[in-house]
Amino acid sequence: MKLGEVFPNVTVKTTQGELSIHDYFGEGWGIFFTHPADYTPVCTTELSMVQKMAPEFAKRNVKMIALSCNSVVDHEGWAEDIKAFGKLQEVSYPIIEDTSRDLAVQFGMLDLTRRMLLDSR
Numbered sequence: 001m002k003l004g005e006v007f008p009n010v011t012v013k014t015t016q017g018e019l020s021i022h023d024y025f026g027e028g029w030g031i032f033f034t035h036p037a038d039y040t041p042v043c044t045t046e047l048s049m050v051q052k053m054a055p056e057f058a059k060r061n062v063k064m065i066a067l068s069c070n071s072v073v074d075h076e077g078w079a080e081d082i083k084a085f086g087k088l089q090e091v092s093y094p095i096i097e098d099t100s101r102d103l104a105v106q107f108g109m110l111d112l113t114r115r116m117l118l119d120s121r
Contacts, residue, residue: 034107036068039078069081069104
């Protein structure tokens, strides 16, 4: 993805069920956080802080969503870790499943050659 491009309207599996990206963001703004894997220290810290800032984003009509190359089941466990780390009651935004890394390639976050290398392991 490049600045100024319209984000693809894909339907994704998330920790909040299946959703369409365009329907989820609606007419407001969106922040899309991407992570290579669940449970990485930087990613856990970032998503914890994002949750703490959720009320400020909501005031500005900004919805948040995250993507990681793990399953929804893995994300649910990771959300518990995010909550524990940040001393939070919830993770209010969805986390997208991308076990195949198809979305990461489609969105330009991962080179197809790199994906094939990762898949061969």
